[in-house]
């Protein structure tokens with residue numbers, strides 16, 4: 021048996037005398053708990069110095085906290101409290117378990133600067149206890165004379181105390197007395213005694229380190245004393261420990277103690293500390309093997325623990341050689357060694373040994389804090405030409421009404437004036453500071469990612485719609501997979517071919533499926549979840565849930581079903597953060613961590629932008645507000661097509677920005693229409709409805725785009741240029757744009773956080789699906805205007821051929837309109853090319869903006885603007901047959917029928933809003949069908965009326 025496990029037979033608990041964020045994250049601590057019977061952790065200032073000062077594990081957190089204007093002291097405290105909480109949570113099952121013999125504790129020491137300060141110790145002990153907020157934390161208090169009253173008081177307050185820095189037996193008696201008195205204080209106050217625990221940490225190796233040289237010196241002098249001294253070398257620490265144990269047994273018995281015991285009190289166990297051997301002449305396990313005995317704890321450094329695991333010989337030895345131990349202690353004075361005096365020196369030295377590393381640690385945090393404050397955000401250059409004056413005037417107006425302060429205070433009247441709208445705005449502004457909350461969640465997310473890898477998973481599929489998957493798409497497309505990451509696929513379409521492709525491309529049994537849905541009621545992710553759960557169940561039976569993870573809001577119905585299905589984990593997100601504002605929450609960060617990205621770095625960059633946007637005090641220039649005001653003012657003056665130009669490497673950003681912009685602003689007949697994926701062209705091909713935004717990398721030349729933008733600027737178009745250092749700057753951009761779009765919405769006087777018209781398509785789809793469930797298929801639609809080459813055209817305009825229909829449809833175009841291709845098709849590179857070709861021809865001939873999106877993805881994105889924004893879109897919807905459809909388990913319909921119903925539902929919604937539509941059904945072969953459409957389009961002459 022592993023000696024670490026075997027030691028439990030002797031009722032001794034082994035704790036680890038070490039903590040570091042890495043062992044919390046990489047599963048080491050959990051492994052030791054689960055497989056090596058580890059029953060607690062102790063930390064001290066020197067341990068944290070080694071952990072924080074000696075590694076870069078904490079650099080991200082230091083940066084984020086520094087940017088939040090936290091002091092060095094606050095940074096230290098927040099980081100150690102986070103680690104202690106994390107470790108407490110790992111020990112919680114043990115602490116709560118039936119076999120818990122007062123174990124599962126994690127110790128956190130008060131500042132070593134308080135070593136002689138009773139009141140300071142009490143205050144900090146109580147503060148730490150509250151901040152850690154875990155029943156299985158122990159607050160460590162030094163056993164100095166000033167510490168003793170603090171121990172009594174903290175125990176009386178019901179706080180678990182680990183009394184540290186005990187070297188001498190007399191002091192140990194006082195420590196036990198302080199504990200008992202504290203318990204008695206509670207009894208007097210009528211307070212309960214159960215659930216209070218304490219240990220007395222007796223430091224060992226340091227005793228020998230101090231006393232051995234004295235003994236050796238005497239031994240070298242020879243004679244009788246020399247012989248006596250020689251016999252005591254290496255014996256004083258163990259003798260003290262053995263004697264302390266006898267005192268323990270004496271104190272925790274008899275009427276005084278029994279009265280407390282009857283009320284549920286536990287003894288204050290002795291904990292052997294400083295048990296790493298310092299003398300190469302001694303056995304490495306000297307302070308472990310010799311001190312095994314019932315109701316004791318040994319806190320062991322990692323290296324010693326590993327040696328014990330390899331060659332430890334557990335046996336009950338604590339009461340062996342008691343006479344000899346007593347003799348050693350009794351005869352020390354004969355050699356002129358006053359142990360009590362020496363232990364006082366050890367106590368003073370012990371305090372120093374904690375103060376020095378603590379000071380060093382604070383110094384290193386301070387340096388990193390100062391460095392963090394020098395960081396600057398990615399530069400944004402706004403070249404607004406003739407619009408500059410109006411934008412400046414608006415910025416001035418906003419400044420005069422203290423807009424930034426109101427913004428951070430969730431002052432809803434900055435947007436709308438009705439009470440209901442204001443209430444809704446306030447309830448969706450959790451995104452403002454969610455990055456701060458997520459900084460604290462980083463270690464747990466990273467630990468989860470590691471656990472998944474350790475469990476042997478090889479692939480991750482994130483399944484969801486809109487805001488629940490846009491950020492994962494951006495991460496996956498813009499970053500290389502991290503060294504520690506897993507490949508990630510994203511499923512956000514009901515298209516059966518795509519679903520099948522994903523199914524065939526991943527190792528099902530070894531794939532982790534993340535079902536992401538804020539509401540937990542969105543039809544698509546629930547369908548994806550059901551489909552793949554059924555597939556995995558066919559392989560793993562009742563264990564299928566191991567492969568599933570949910571990200572959803574607390575209390576959603578999905579929490580109940582995921583729990584029932586035994587999902588591996590449920591990440592509860594934040595009700596007050598809307599989907600499109602959730603990139604920096606679990607929705608974006610869990611997939612990012614799985615992909616091997618540094619979530620701490622993403623958040624650090626976000627917090628840098630928060631700071632620049634005034635989250636932590638006044639700022640001269642606010643990049644989010646300035647951009648937002650510009651976009652709002654431009655939109656009001658007709659420049660309402662936000663045209664994103666990016667190098668290929670950043671193309672996915674458009675998907676995210678489209679949703680944020682269109683869904684936030686496209687309502688009440690107004691809004692900003694995002695145009696992504698349109699190649700930049702010469703100025704003559706654009707109308708006066710554009711504002712161009714370029715986002716590129718500082719080290720990527722991207723000359724063609726840059727020159728074209730130059731020409732556009734010269735031609736009088738407003739141009740914004742943002743330069744990123746690397747892909748981690750998405751952390752900044754997510755936040756910059758969230759602020760900017762919220763601010764632009766304030767200029768437009770609308771609520772950026774609702775999506776009132778998205779429901780229209782969902783409702784129409786639901787009605788159609790009801791028909792499918794009742795009648796087995798979708799209802800017959802209207803007859804096509806024309807069918808040519810098996811491609812059917814449905815529209816309100818007429819024509820005898822496909823070309824005539826297309827021509828008539830585009831004859832409706834007016835300046836400031838836009839084309840929107842809505843492809844309920846399987847995304848492929850060649851299809852993308854054909855759709856681009858369609859857009860190019862329309863842009864070249866009509867000079868209107870063109871957009872394109874795959875259905876149903878865009879329903880959760882630009883779909884809001886299509887119905888809620890101004891009636892200036894020309895919508896071309898493409899659908900196809902699904903000859904190779906996929907049945908949904910437990911339902912009467914297929915993915916293909918579902919997708920067709922979504923297309924038909926949205927078409928109905930567009931009609932209900934009087935939009936101009938052309939539905940083209942491409943038949944069985946979408947690629948071929950689209951070619952015939954393109955040929956027909958080429959034959960048409962498009963002109964603006």
Ligand SMILES: O=C(CO)[C@@H](O)[C@H](O)[C@H](O)[C@H](O)COP(=O)(O)O
Nearest residue numbers: 037062063064184221226293294296
């Ligand atoms: O928490 C405790 C005791 O409760 C321990 O962390 C204790 O501080 C350590 O065992 C000692 O500081 C380690 O001492 P040493 O090995 O440096 O002499």
Ligand SMILES: O=C[C@H](O)COP(=O)(O)O
Nearest residue numbers: 486487537538539542599
């Ligand atoms: O943007 C959000 C999408 O509409 C999906 O919503 P959900 O996260 O509640 O499933």
